[in-house]
Amino acid sequence: MTVILAIARQEWRLWLRSRVAILAMALVSLIIAATSLLNAHRMADEREHRIHQQAVAEQTFLEQPDRHPHRMVHYGHYVFRAPPPLSLVDPGVDSVTGQSIFLEGHRQNTPMFADVRASANLGSFQSISPAFVYQLLVPLLLISLGHGVFVRERESKTLAPLLAQGVSGSSLFMGKFLALASLSGTLLIPLVILTVIAIAIGDHALMGVGLTLGYAMYLLVWCALICVISAIAPNRGLALGVLVFIWLAWALILPRLAIASAGAMHSVPSKLETDFQMYADIRELGDGHNASDPAFTQLRANLLAQYDVERVEDLPINFRGVVAQTSEADLTTLMNEYADRRMTKERSQSSHSNRFGWVSPVIAISTASRHLSGTDLATHHRFLREAEDVRFDFVQGLNQSHIDTLSYTDDINRNRNAEAARRARISAENWEVLDRFEFTPDPSDARAQRALSPLTQLALWLIILVGLGHLVCARVKP
Known part of the structure; x- marks a missing residue:
């Protein structure tokens, strides 16, 4: 152990002693420090x-005056996905998937307002973050400082005396490895903070x-x-060239290949194609705004029979509200089917890409980082599902108020004059159907389970390379 130290x-x-090495480490x-500070400030501010904004959106909805309930269905509501605490390290998919969704009746809107302020803060490095620096830039520093750790001994003719003095090749490997590992540990201090x-x-x-620990394993793989x-x-020269080529392959080529192959093998239809197909299916469900639509003939007959009346005007409930509620339920079931298909395709693409972690530690650490930080695709999908639950609940709650609170006669005559329009309004107390939305990261056990596979990939990379190092250095010759 003394020899290794x-x-x-x-x-x-x-x-x-090297000015170039000191300059590289300082740079x-x-x-790392600048990126950590900027990203921490930006994500905390976000x-x-x-x-x-979530509190403001909820307060604005609840403070709306007395209105026709279906106007509130279309007035809608916003939900926001607050970044999790560990987005300080890895913002993950947050900057490309959007942070907010507008919720309204009859539609499942896509997230919007993708975060682009990083580009304003950091110039052209739009996706720069501590995770980006540790995954791509720190390995380059290790390569620049460490590519000659063994070759230098051979070129300076000091390898033969070391071996002659009884220093084994394995001890030499562990000493060089320990030096690079300690440098990596020093660079990890901002991450720990x-x-x-x-x-x-x-x-x-x-x-x-x-x-x-995941980033520590990743840097040890490079060491x-x-x-x-x-x-x-x-x-x-050859050592540096080979290492730079491996960096290019692991950090740039293989991730692009993973994305391209995932898209080819698990293609997702464009939004335009999906919308055309979905709207064709929606037309078969009937128009929820038109209580006379033939699609609701059976619903009308069932209600008339249930309450033993001849006309919808004699029903103790508002038939138009029943139509709106039934239509929304059927429409939501259809939209959820399309959403589930899209999410399944996206999960398949993500799983396909993540399997490339067996051939690229960069992919393995980026996958593990997103999972542990709570900024991965699974978290985004959960946000979409939870937002849809809020949308469906408040829309159906308003439809129930439409059924119970507003008479059918006042409803169909609401456009005759100002007084008729006033009678078609219901109390703003009915807006209390809106649930408070607070999006939080997945529990730690769920995130740990998702990160287990990429962390296993990193551990296997480390074991193989350390074992290979001992094997190679045990046979090293001057």
Whole structure:
């Protein structure tokens, strides 16, 4: 162990004597610190802003004056997805999927207001975040500093004396690996601070620890790879070239290939195609605004028979409200079927892409990072489902008020004059059907379960590369 520590200390001495190494470490450290501060401030501001906007939206809805209930169905309501605490590290899909949905009757609107303020804060690096820096930039620093850890010994003719003094190749590997690992640990300090902040503002400690350990494993994978390539390569130029090529393949080529193959194998119809098909199906359900639509003939007959009356005007309930409620239920069932199909396709695409983590640790850590941070596709889908539950509940609650509170005669005559319009309004107390919306991250056990597979991929990468390093370095020759 003393030999390993001595080798690691010697590597640090060489780095600290090199102006290029110090400049590279200082530059990357500055990028990490600046990105962490900017992203933490931005996400904290977004969280506060969205929570405030949610409260304003609910208050605005509840403060609406007396109106016809169906006008409130179309007046609608907004729900906002507040970013989870660990979005300080990894915003995930938040910036591309939208943060808010407008809820209204007869429609399932898509999320909107995707966050683009990152581009204003950080220039052209629209997606830059601590996760981006650790996944792509820190490995480049490790490559620039570590590609010559073994080759340098061979080129400076110090490898033979070391081996002659009884230093084993495995000890040499572990010493070099420890030096790079300690450098990685130093660079992880800002990440630890961000996770502590996230835990302090409400996230589970297990998620913060898991996220930190995941990034630690990821950087150790790069440390082991760098040592292996440096031990094999005959010169520093070749070692650097091979490592940069691997970085390009892992960080840029394979992720693009994963996305392209997922889209090809699990294609999702365009929104326009889906809307055309869905609207064709909707027409068969009948028009909920037209109580005389033939689609509701049987509904009318059943109600007349149930209450033993001859005309809808004699019903003790408002037939137009019943039509609206029935139509909304049927329409929602249809829309949910289409939404479920789309989500199933998107999950298939995501699962296909995530399997590329077996050939690229960059994909593995990005997947694990989103899962543990609560900013993954599964969280977005849950937001859509919970928003739809709120939409359906308040729309059907208003339809029930339409049925129970407003007479059919006043309803059909509401456009005759001002007095008729006034009688067709119901009390604003009926707007209390709106449920309070508060979106929170998934429980820690659910997020941990989703992150288990990519974390396993990283662990396997680390075991294989460390084992390969010992095997290669045990046979290393001057």
